[in-house]
Amino acid sequence: xxxxxxxxxxxxxxxxxxxxxxVFVYGMLGWNFQLAMTDKHDEISEGKFVGLTNFVELWxxxxxxxxxxxxxxFTLVFVGGAxxxxxxxxxxxxxxxxxxxxxxxxxLFPMAISFVATGIVWRxxxxxxxxxxxxxxNRLFDSIxxxxxxxxxxxxxxxxxxxMAIPAIWQMSGYVMALFLAGFRGVPEELxxxxxxxxxxxxxxYRYVVLPFLRPVTLSALIILGHISLKVFDLIVAVSGxxxxxxxxxxxxWVAVFDSHDxxxxxxxxxxxxLSVAVFVVPYLIWSxxxxxx
Amino acid sequence: MTSVAQxxxxxxxxxxxxxxxxxxxxxxxxxxxxxIPVYVLLATSFKPLTEADPGQAWNLPGTWTFEAWRVAWExxxxxxxxxxxxxxxxxxxxxxxxxxxxxVLSKWRFPGSDLLFTLxxxxxxxxxxxxxIPLVQVMVNLGVYGGIPGLILAHVVYGIPICTxxxxxxxxxxxxxxxxxxxxxxxxxxRTFWSVVLPVSAPAFAVVIIWQFTSMWNDFLFAVFLTGPxxxxxxxLLNNIAGAQATPYSQQMAAAIxxxxxxxxIYILLGRFFMRGLMAGALKG
Numbered sequence: 001x002x003x004x005x006x007x008x009x010x011x012x013x014x015x016x017x018x019x020x021x022x023v024f025v026y027g028m029l030g031w032n033f034q035l036a037m038t039d040k041h042d043e044i045s046e047g048k049f050v051g052l053t054n055f056v057e058l059w060x061x062x063x064x065x066x067x068x069x070x071x072x073x074f075t076l077v078f079v080g081g082a083x084x085x086x087x088x089x090x091x092x093x094x095x096x097x098x099x100x101x102x103x104x105x106x107x108l109f110p111m112a113i114s115f116v117a118t119g120i121v122w123r124x125x126x127x128x129x130x131x132x133x134x135x136x137x138n139r140l141f142d143s144i145x146x147x148x149x150x151x152x153x154x155x156x157x158x159x160x161x162x163x164m165a166i167p168a169i170w171q172m173s174g175y176v177m178a179l180f181l182a183g184f185r186g187v188p189e190e191l192x193x194x195x196x197x198x199x200x201x202x203x204x205x206y207r208y209v210v211l212p213f214l215r216p217v218t219l220s221a222l223i224i225l226g227h228i229s230l231k232v233f234d235l236i237v238a239v240s241g242x243x244x245x246x247x248x249x250x251x252x253x254w255v256a257v258f259d260s261h262d263x264x265x266x267x268x269x270x271x272x273x274x275l276s277v278a279v280f281v282v283p284y285l286i287w288s289x290x291x292x293x294x
Numbered sequence: 295m296t297s298v299a300q301x302x303x304x305x306x307x308x309x310x311x312x313x314x315x316x317x318x319x320x321x322x323x324x325x326x327x328x329x330i331p332v333y334v335l336l337a338t339s340f341k342p343l344t345e346a347d348p349g350q351a352w353n354l355p356g357t358w359t360f361e362a363w364r365v366a367w368e369x370x371x372x373x374x375x376x377x378x379x380x381x382x383x384x385x386x387x388x389x390x391x392x393x394x395x396x397x398v399l400s401k402w403r404f405p406g407s408d409l410l411f412t413l414x415x416x417x418x419x420x421x422x423x424x425x426x427i428p429l430v431q432v433m434v435n436l437g438v439y440g441g442i443p444g445l446i447l448a449h450v451v452y453g454i455p456i457c458t459x460x461x462x463x464x465x466x467x468x469x470x471x472x473x474x475x476x477x478x479x480x481x482x483x484x485r486t487f488w489s490v491v492l493p494v495s496a497p498a499f500a501v502v503i504i505w506q507f508t509s510m511w512n513d514f515l516f517a518v519f520l521t522g523p524x525x526x527x528x529x530x531l532l533n534n535i536a537g538a539q540a541t542p543y544s545q546q547m548a549a550a551i552x553x554x555x556x557x558x559x560i561y562i563l564l565g566r567f568f569m570r571g572l573m574a575g576a577l578k579g
Binding site for chain 1: 314317318320321324325328329330331334335338348351352391394395397398399402403404405407408410411412413414415416417419420421422423424425426427428429432448451452454455458482483484508511512513514515518519529532533536537543546547549550551553554557558560561562565568569572573
């Protein structure tokens with residue numbers, strides 16, 4: 001009895017949050033999934049249970065294939081680019097550099113800006129006009145004699161999504177840098193020194209002493225970038241609107257809900273987005289909570 | 295003899311200096327690349343319409359004018375007001391909830407509280423698309439669809455995981471003995487929270503308020519799905535202004551800067567706390 005009295009007040013205090021999370025996160029995820037399994041393809045019909053039909057039939061739609069391919073290209077370029085650039089910036093800074101605070105502040109400031117504002121300036125920079133009509137980066141390339149670098153950017157049929165990843169890299173690599181910098185600084189200096197005394201070259205010190213320390217940070221960065229990437233929406237809308245040429249699942253879902261007025265289809269796409277994130281986030285959360293306990 | 299003995303340190307010192315130079319050069323190069331969009335935003339926003347042709351795209355304005363800023367301000371003002379009405383109360387409510395949850399989950403645990411915390415954390419990573427259609431339905435049923443209160447509700451609820459995480463990780467560093475001592479003195483949970491925990495919570499409050507303010511200010515997805523034209527925050531209005539074919543670049547850029555000023559001020563003045571929020575997002579204290 002006394003033990004119950006000891007923890008009951010705590011439970012009561014968090015009850016509002018528990019209810020909110022239960023309803024708004026888990027309840028609504030379930031509700032959405034359930035909606036995806038009905039034939040409610042307009043806003044008035046009741047919606048009969050049709051099992052996984054929508055999940056299967058979505059693959060018959062060319063637009064779905066396009067948006068999935070786009071998401072894959074975007075994710076690879078964005079996650080890879082931000083990880084490499086963020087690591088490089090941290091690597092260049094980790095041994096100390098004059099004015100480190102200023103460098104850090106400037107690399108990081110894009111994080112404080114909305115994807116919409118970022119999208120607006122990058123849409124200008126990545127304008128597809130060339131030569132006479134060129135503005136943005138194409139004009140810059142043209143005027144410094146690098147005119148062969150001009151291309152259609154995000155309007156390119158095949159690699160447009162790689163261009164779309166550039167503003168996202170601009171925005172997020174400072175964050176990755178900060179994570180890696182914290183990782184580098186977490187390596188005890190004595191360990192490096194000891195390895196050097198043992199005759200290790202700087203490369204070996206990095207490979208065998210520093211790198212293992214960076215593993216958890218790299219994993220965190222991967223998870224964060226990955227889940228941002230798979231649900232990317234604002235940036236795409238701000239750069240190119242709802243055009244097919246830059247379609248991704250999140251934009252397709254928006255169109256399904258607001259333009260096609262097809263809740264079941266929107267819910268199906270949303271379920272796929274959730275599943276794509278859950279397959280790597282759930283194991284990661286379980287792993288990191290376990291690790292914290294030890 | 296001595297010169298031979300001194301050679302290695304000399305050479306390694308020279309090498310260190312060269313490596314420092316290379317690193318500094320590369321960092322400055324990246325700095326310039328990072329700042330290109332800032333130059334474009336500023337230079338374009340001060341240009342008169344007469345200098346809008348592609349040939350002058352990268353030039354500084356020939357004549358500087360505030361015209362684009364004036365028009366952008368007029369168009370964007372309702373959105374800026376809405377964003378403040380959203381982000382100020384929203385971030386305060388988030389912080390209060392987060393501090394209560396973090397306190398309980400670190401100092402007043404109950405059976406299953408660790409599992410509960412894990413379940414909370416998943417809420418941090420869910421793509422909001424996955425709850426959006428039911429959420430719209432619930433907002434309609436509650437009668438708050440389309441307005442700012444509904445948007446605040448959504449942000450506060452989906453902000454619970456990150457706010458709880460930040461406060462919990464902060465409170466873990468308070469010695470248990472302090473809590474125990476207060477308990478022995480006969481203080482209950484709320485009393486201890488009020489008189490022992492809250493007085494030392496200012497840094498965590500700063501981190502959470504800044505984090506939530508920034509994410510509410512910058513949010514676009516919830517706003518597009520949940521609000522009507524009267525309640526559109528700055529991001530939605532900005533997207534509409536920039537999306538209209540007739541809007542000149544100078545106005546688009548001025549509007550983009552205007553919409554970013556509040557979060558930029560926070561970043562410049564309170565960057566330290568902003569960083570801590572970012573780090574918490576990586577699940578590390």
